[in-house]
Amino acid sequence: MPDMMDTLVYFGGRVVPLGEAQVNILTHGLHYGTGVFEGIRGYWSEEAGELFLVRCEEHYARWKTNCRMLGIEPPQTAEELTELTAELVRRNGFRTDIYVRPIAYMSSPRIGVRPDGKFDFAIIAVPFGVYMDSSKGLHAGVASWRRLEDHALPARGKICGAYVNSVLATTEAHRHGYDEAILLNESGHVAEGATCNLFLVRHGKLITPPPSENILEGITRACVMELARRELHLEVVERPVDRTELYCCDELFLTGTAMEVAPVTRVDHIAVGSGQIGPVTAHLRELYQQAVHGRIRDYHTWLRPCYEPVHMAGR
Numbered sequence: 001m002p003d004m005m006d007t008l009v010y011f012g013g014r015v016v017p018l019g020e021a022q023v024n025i026l027t028h029g030l031h032y033g034t035g036v037f038e039g040i041r042g043y044w045s046e047e048a049g050e051l052f053l054v055r056c057e058e059h060y061a062r063w064k065t066n067c068r069m070l071g072i073e074p075p076q077t078a079e080e081l082t083e084l085t086a087e088l089v090r091r092n093g094f095r096t097d098i099y100v101r102p103i104a105y106m107s108s109p110r111i112g113v114r115p116d117g118k119f120d121f122a123i124i125a126v127p128f129g130v131y132m133d134s135s136k137g138l139h140a141g142v143a144s145w146r147r148l149e150d151h152a153l154p155a156r157g158k159i160c161g162a163y164v165n166s167v168l169a170t171t172e173a174h175r176h177g178y179d180e181a182i183l184l185n186e187s188g189h190v191a192e193g194a195t196c197n198l199f200l201v202r203h204g205k206l207i208t209p210p211p212s213e214n215i216l217e218g219i220t221r222a223c224v225m226e227l228a229r230r231e232l233h234l235e236v237v238e239r240p241v242d243r244t245e246l247y248c249c250d251e252l253f254l255t256g257t258a259m260e261v262a263p264v265t266r267v268d269h270i271a272v273g274s275g276q277i278g279p280v281t282a283h284l285r286e287l288y289q290q291a292v293h294g295r296i297r298d299y300h301t302w303l304r305p306c307y308e309p310v311h312m313a314g315r
């Protein structure tokens with residue numbers, strides 16, 4: 001087994017082993033949560049002999065936009081950051097599924113909330129498989145913690161400190177025996193899961209809360225909306241969702257880079273629909289897996305091959 005600490009990461013403008021990528025204990029980002037991160041998946045395809053980064057440039061574009069909310073401006077373009085990530089994959093020789101974690105943070109080692117304009121960023125890529133086994137359906141519970149309000153801490157920002165909200169909700173969910181938490185916002189509508197977006201199937205339509213409900217504007221959410229419209233010809237509706245719709249919908253599932261497309265078969269101990277994984281969820285889950293493994297030509301534009309960038313052109 002290779003030592004994870006030997007994995008090469010981008011840190012402080014250089015490529016170094018993970019074990020050497022250390023920050024000072026007084027770092028601003030550590031004390032005040034003043035960092036912005038991303039999560040990107042890379043899928044290894046045995047048949048293509050290729051590792052595909054999924055919507056990598058869009059993740060970096062979102063990251064740069066979010067960084068700006070904190071006054072952090074990494075100089076590289078989203079395209080340059082994507083290339084840097086592909087290079088990390090090549091230098092590590094990954095031939096397995098991976099997870100990429102870019103993180104920018106206020107880096108000054110000093111006491112005091114006021115920012116001084118100094119920041120640093122890192123890109124870490126590590127082998128990564130299934131985040132949560134949802135093959136038999138997940139059991140979710142509505143959390144007593146509410147989703148962050150945009151006027152207090154931007155939910156769409158993927159800001160490090162904001163994830164305490166997700167941690168509290170996840171801790172509570174696990175204590176109650178649930179796999180994942182579902183958070184309501186201050187108006188009592190369903191926002192999303194602790195680490196993922198949420199969809200339900202009701203009256204033959206696919207329904208998901210809009211960005212104004214304090215959700216993170218998920219990239220997997222966008223993928224699933226596109227697949228549902230183009231491949232299943234389903235009407236996709238973004239509208240506020242009531243808590244009780246979780247109990248009376250036909251199907252419910254979660255989406256996220258780590259979570260992928262994960263069916264929920266029980267909420268608060270109540271069976272969703274038949275209590276089994278529904279047909280729309282199963283179909284979208286399968287289509288998503290096919291697309292991110294490069295098996296559907298129409299979705300090759302989502303993918304960035306790491307080893308042979310020309311490879312996709314002729315496929």
Ligand SMILES: Cc1ncc(COP(=O)(O)O)c(C=O)c1O
Nearest residue numbers: 195196197216218219220256257
């Ligand atoms: C709170 C939250 N919502 C939703 C998502 C899903 O976003 P994406 O599909 O872009 O990974 C994530 C995952 O990063 C998340 O942390």
